[in-house]
Amino acid sequence: MSKQYTVALAGNPNSGKTTLFNLLTGSHQHIGNWPGVTVEKKSGRLKQHTETIVQDLPGTYSLSAYSPEEIITRDFLIDESPEQIVNVIDATNIERNLYFSLQLMETGVPIILALNMLDLVTKQKKYRIDIKKLSYLLNVPVISISALKKQNINYLTKQIITNNETKQIYSYPVYDKRLESALSMIEEQVKGLVKENHSRWYAIKLFERDEEMNNLNLTEAQQDEIDNIISTAEILFNDDSDSIIVNARYEYIERIMNMCVVQTSNFSMSMSDRVDTVITNRILALPIFVFVMWLVYFLSIQTIGTIGSDWVNDVLFGEFIPNNTNAILSYLHVSIWLKSLIIDGIISGIGSVLGFLPQIIMLFLCLSILEDCGYMARIAFVMDRIFHRFNLSGKSFIPMLISTGCGVPGIMSTRTIESKSDRRMTIMLTTFMPCSAKLTVIALISGTFFPENSWVAPTSYFIGILTVIGSGIFLKKTKLFSEPPTPFVMELPAYHLPSIGNVSHSVWIKAQAFIKKAGTIIFASCVAIWFLSNFNFHLQMVDQNESILRDIGTIIAPIFEPLGFGDWHATVAVIAGLIAKENCVSTLNITFGTTTTSSFIDALRHTYSPMAGYSFLIFNMLCAPCFAAIGTMYKEFGDALWTWRAVIYQTVVAYMCALIIYQVSQIIQGNISINFVVLATVAICLMFYGIFVKRSHPQLELY
Incomplete structure (x- = not known):
């Protein structure tokens, strides 16, 4: 039996480590989580030498024990004793990268330096690096590569295999x-x-x-x-x-x-630096960000993504699957209730969620491109500048960016925030950002009630940010969160063309997770919703207006009447959304008993006004997240009381925002209900007081 070798792939964030890992391992990858923590663990076998396992360590700047990434990296190198380290160095920022290299050399593990992006250094004419002299002085192999252009990857692979087969003498730097x-x-x-x-x-x-x-x-x-x-x-x-x-x-x-x-004597400002003078400009940065996010949602919700969703909704789940399934079930003489469960419950419910998959894929594609080219790092920098004006930590925006994919890893990523106060507040606020599950609600409401308005969808993103800022200002004035924000230091990577491999892999992983969720949680939810909406408490099959679900929804519905959607259909959709936000869409589809997308949209337009639909959207964007995210909150807080504080605060804020938006729209239209207007006025006064009224000493408790 041949011996297995372990190679640790280490480097600073944005050094090109992930791209190199994909090139070295190809499809021989395994992704999970490190034991006991929530940081992603990626490993794979070297394509040209399957006995060699490449362990991709989290990107970090040091081997101190301050963050989960640093602890994982140092523990793996010291406790697991890999045969060697491949240290990926960003040649455009070689001085800072070498600081981490020295720490890696100090561990006593043989090391190879993979000098990445040297082609950019040559192109920008900043300086010239003598690779042979660098290798001689450090007494370690140094190989120039370009992970993005796939240059010299074979040389690096050969060096890894050679080091495995011959005993390497570790080298460490000699100081004073x-x-x-x-x-x-x-x-x-x-x-x-x-x-x-x-x-x-x-x-x-x-x-x-x-x-x-x-x-x-x-x-x-x-x-x-x-x-x-x-x-x-x-x-x-x-x-x-x-x-x-x-x-x-x-x-x-x-x-x-x-x-x-x-x-070099002919040094000039790089193209990346020139672009940053505009992209991160104090005046232009925010308008550019707003335009970019509008474009992302325009492509995802209004144009390209919609073309795919229309076909999935109208053709695949509108005609092909239901019609053929109905024919097969009729041929098999399946009972009426089982046929209704399969077609009206499962296919209609899951189809209403998967119908938005093309739009979600398009959104993931746009965000992955922005992240891979380096723009999302600029957004974090710009938002840090804004956050600090409101006494918030810029570190909080990174989990919020992650939450646009899914709130669970967003909450998990708050572990890198050192301040306990800032960390708790970020956990509480990060799910205000619209995740991929909420995109189904965004797409449904904007497509149904505002098909010609391209600004409705991105407003959910901007309202999420404004809610975070407003909540941060208020919470910082309470005793629970009165600590000053921690400083935020981050690196702005150079702009580069997105890697097709990285982008496609990222989109595939996220889309796969969405489909898996539809096939498990949403499937089970659709069966439960169908049963509750088709049977009464005596377990007799009845019309939906006499069902268990209708009775439950009718009791709770008056709570949402001031928000414009106080009927049992929308009420049970909100409750089902606590299981998974996609359930909001599938539940509405099942409760209205519609079998086609067009009939579903007609039912919504007939039942709710456009602003009631928008109020429904805002409430579900901001209220307590799904059970998975709430469970993650509990795990990260480590305290049930803090979890309840977060859930109650989010729900109250969501209710107040939806209430104000709907009642203001009613006042503008001349449809005034005194009781509801008074309620909205109270909500506005409370928000104004919490955000704008200054207090010299933070004495206000959260509850």
Whole structure:
């Protein structure tokens, strides 16, 4: 049996690591989650050497123990002891990338430096890198590649295989003699307690006073000796131990840069920098962002995506599948109730959800292109600038961007926010952003009531952002969230053409998850909704107006009357949406008993006014998310009380927003109900007070 080798793929975010991983492994990939955490775990077998497993580590800037990504990376390199590391370096920002490279070299694992995007450096004429000299000085293999253009990938693969077959001697950087002396003495203290090739890494971590080193089981005498060594070094350097290590690394990088990187005389601002002067401009950035999001929704909801959805709704699930299924069931003499369940319940319900799949795929495609080309990083930068004006953390916008795909990973990604207060607030607010499940509701309402208005769909996105900002201002004035926001530092990657492989893979994974959800959760929900809407409490098959679902909806419906959709159809759709937001659409379809898309749309237009439909949309965009997201909230909060706070706050905010929007529209149209107008006025006053009335000391409790 041949031996298996493990290669760790490591690098900074936006270094091209994901693209390289896809090239090295092809279809031999496995994606899951790291044990005990929610960060994605990707591994695969090397295409030319299937005995070699490539483990893609999370993108990170350091091996400190501050975020899940950093902890996963350092634990894997130290505890799992891979045969080698392939460190992907962004050549356009080589100095900062080398800082992480030095930390990887300190682990004692043999390393290959994959110098990515060197073609961009040559094109931009910023500087010239002497690769041979860099390899000689670091004493590690350095290979120039272009993951995007698939250049020199074979050379890198050969080097990986060669390193597997021959024993590699690890190399680590040598720092100031005084620091090296201190590290050597600490290594003596940990000898026998750690693996020999990791002794230097442990010595550096002990020197930095890393809290994670408390589990080394050092004796009291050993700990005292190490403390004395560190204290002596701090006196010699006149600095704290952590800063001594940081300065030593940068001094080492500076020497390397002076010898290997030659600045060119004809340096000019890169095209990426020129574009950023416009894209991130203080005045133009926000209008450009609004236009880009309008274009995304216009392509997804109004034009290209709609063409596909019309065919799926009208032809596939409107005629072909129902008609053929009906013919088969009639031929088999299936009973009427079972035929109704299959055609009116399952096919009609699931079809009403899958009918929006082309629009969702188009949305995923647009967002994936924006992310892969580097624009979404600029959006985070622009929104950070806006968020800080309202005393919010810019770090909160990253989970919100992720939530546009699904709220569950968006909530999970809040783990990277160090401030407990900011993290809790982000968990509470991040699902205000419209996820892919909510897109079905957006598409339904905008297509049914506003087919000629291309601005209705993107307003759900902008209202989500405004709700986050308004809520953030209010919550920061309460005792629960009164801490100052944490600073947000991020890298703006250079613009580049999106990778077809990366974009298509991202779209496929998200579309696959949507289809899987339709085949499981939505399927079960459709069966349950059909049963409740076709049987009474005596379990007799009846008309829908005498059903269990109608009785339940009628009791709750008056709550939503001020919002414009106070009937049992919309009420039970809202409740079903707690299971999965797509259920809002399938439930409405089943309860109206429609079999075709056109009859479904006619029923909606006949029952609700356009602004009632828009109110329904806004409420479902902002109210408590699906059960999966609520469960994730509970897991991340670790507290049922905090989960209830979040769910109640989201639902109250959704109700107030939908109430104000609908009642203002009624006032404009001259349809005034005094009681409801008073209720809306109270909601407006509460919002105005919470957002605009300043308090010198945050004394207001959330409840």
